[in-house]
Structures are given as structure tokens and as C-alpha cells.
Amino acid sequence: MGLERTLSYQFIKKTNLSLSRLGEREIYLEPASPYKSYPQAERIELKIKEIPETENFFNILAKRRSHRKYRKYSITLDEISLLCFSAQGVTAKAGYYLLRTAPSAGALYPIETYLAVNYSEEIKPGIYHLEVKTFSLEKLMEGNFGRILRELALGQAFFETASCVFIWSAILRRTLSKYGERGLRYIFMDVAHICQNVLLAAEALGLKxxxxxxxLDEEFNEFLGLDGVEETVIYMATIGK
Ligand SMILES: Cc1cc2nc3c(=O)[nH]c(=O)nc-3n(C[C@H](O)[C@H](O)[C@H](O)COP(=O)(O)O)c2cc1C
Incomplete structure (x- = not known):
């Protein structure tokens, strides 16, 4: 089969920017609110007490590796705070926009962060949502869901032994309402920036x-209570020691 017939090629082709079609729009979508929160949820304030001394940045880059063997390590709230800050911490305000540690196409920030905590003595195991505006975690479910996470991740055993798992979803409308179908490219780039920040921060903190x-996309969405249309899970990272 020729590559031209694949959905992937068609997507790239149809979302190319070209001078002849500049300004043409294939879809019109209402924008979505740039912030998500669970107002009824119990919340845990995140705090950066002090920025820890870490190894030289270039050593951290050189050392980063994907690790899948973790011991049962109780992650601290300080570590969680620094990892969440690396993912989506607000670092500046530009009018209406809250600029963050990771860049985002059009400063539209389509990515939401959820955190599954498996092992911690400082924060109850459970599923949390990061509320960016207040830099706090909103508790959605309590309990150790390691076994379920492992099943939803196609049996990848390290989901159960990880101290916590970052789960990133996309609110497609935030970006597609400005950029049309091409926006999907940006959404995946956005999430990769966020994830890489977290991977490097983990390495800097002596975590893996x-x-x-x-x-399993649909099952993961269902587990988090996401409809899979307006908001859908797209990427994850396990963290452990
Ligand atoms: C988009 C993406 C998806 C990945 N998915 C998985 C995965 O599902 N399971 C896994 O064990 N590793 C996954 N990895 C990690 C890669 O296997 C790993 O990055 C690669 O083997 C290179 O090794 P390194 O990260 O240690 O440099 C993924 C990496 C990327 C960038």
C-alpha cells in the first residue's frame, strides 16, 4: 500500500499550510474555556518551598533515560510540586494569558494534567487533577489504582510500581477553534513539551x-470521567525511584 493512502499522510497533507490556501478554514468551532477545575473537589495546595540544587543541566540531559523498574518509593509533596511546576507551572502573566514552563501554540494551553498517586505518605493515594490557576491538586478519587492503571496501560507492569503517573489529556476545542484541523499537530507538540519538562525534572530530582x-484510550477516558470528544487522554509518564 502506498503511503499516500494512509490516514497519517492524508492528515499531514490536508493540514499543510500553503500560500494558495492561506486563510481558508475547513472547520469552525466555538472556543473552549482555557481553564478546567473541579470546584467541588477537596484540594491540596502545591508549594515550591525552595528550588533544590541539582546537577548541571547538560548532565541531566545526558543522563535522562526511560526507566521502568521502580522500588516502592513514597514520593514527597515537594517532589510532586516540582514535577507539576515543570509540567504546567505559571511563570508569567501576559494580559489574559497565564504563561507557563512549557510553550503552547497561540498560548492556548489545550493540555490538562491528571496525576495518579500510587505511593506517598504525604498525599493520599488517588487520582488528582492539577488546577493550573491556583497550583493545586483536586482530588477526584481516593485509593491505590495501580493495578487498574496497569490494565489500562495494556499490562505495562511499571504502572503499578510507579510512585505516581502523570496523565495528560487534550481539550481539542481550545486549539482547533483557532487553528482548525492543523491544531491537532500543535496539541501533540504541546504535550511533548510538557512531558519532556517532567522527564528532565524527574532526572534532576533523582527520580526516574x-x-x-x-x-487503552476509551477505557482511560472512562476511568477519568472524560467524554473522549471534548477531552481525551493523549500521553502519560510514570515516575518512580
Ligand atoms: C511518544 C512516545 C511513546 C512511548 N510509549 C512507551 C510505552 O508505551 N511504553 C514504554 O515502555 N515506553 C514508551 N516510550 C519510551 C521509549 O521506548 C523510549 O523513549 C525509547 O526506547 C528510547 O529510550 P530512552 O527514552 O531511554 O532514551 C515512549 C516514548 C515516546 C517518545
């Missing part, structure tokens, strides 16, 4: 991480 793209 693994990015994960293989999981």
Missing part, C-alpha cells in the same frame, strides 16, 4: 521516569 503512549 518513562513516557508512555500505549494505553
Amino acid at each position: 521516569a518513562c513516557p508512555v503512549g500505549a494505553f
